[in-house]
Amino acid sequence: MTTEKYHIKPIHRNPKSHKLSLAKMSPTKLSSSLLIFLVSMVTIGYALDCSNIHYKESEGVLNYLANVTFTVPYTTSGWRFYFQFDRNFTGIGVWDGFIQTNGDAGSAIMTNKTSNGELTRGDEFSFRFRINWSEVTPAKNPPVLERFGVGDVELCL
Numbered sequence: 001m002t003t004e005k006y007h008i009k010p011i012h013r014n015p016k017s018h019k020l021s022l023a024k025m026s027p028t029k030l031s032s033s034l035l036i037f038l039v040s041m042v043t044i045g046y047a048l049d050c051s052n053i054h055y056k057e058s059e060g061v062l063n064y065l066a067n068v069t070f071t072v073p074y075t076t077s078g079w080r081f082y083f084q085f086d087r088n089f090t091g092i093g094v095w096d097g098f099i100q101t102n103g104d105a106g107s108a109i110m111t112n113k114t115s116n117g118e119l120t121r122g123d124e125f126s127f128r129f130r131i132n133w134s135e136v137t138p139a140k141n142p143p144v145l146e147r148f149g150v151g152d153v154e155l156c157l
Contacts, residue, residue: 050145050156062133064142069126072119073153079119081110084147089133096127106143119150 053070083092085106092101092108096116101108110129119125133143147157 050148053148053156054145057128059142062135063130065128065130066145067126067128068148069124070148070150070155072121072123072125073150073155074119075121076117076119076151078117079112080151082147082149083108083110083145085131085143086146087133087141087143089131089143091132093130093132094127099129 054066054068057065057067059065081097088106089101089103091103092099094110097110097112099108099110110127131143145156148155
């Protein structure tokens, strides 16, 4: 039985050769790169805006009925949605799950009923809720949904 020795040479890189210099980029390449960056930032910002998944169906005095529709990010047999609003509220009612609220903090957690716990990645899921607020809270404006997530996945912020 013979043993062979292998000698691996270390790779030495010149750190100066990997620097990106904006001054050395052609104006066309620089403007193209900047355009791609700006479009990406606007697209990401728009994609994470809660108005893309949430809209008001109707509004009453100190309450509104809203619909939330989103694409399920992963398959699960039991779900948990969380809400964060820009201000406090007095209550939230749902039909498709159970809800725990902290109205003073403007947050709520909704969990599934036993009959609707199965969600499949890529499916569209929709539910409605009614939120109420008080005139004596800081403003008469309705609470605005700022963050919404499924489990650990934020769908808007």
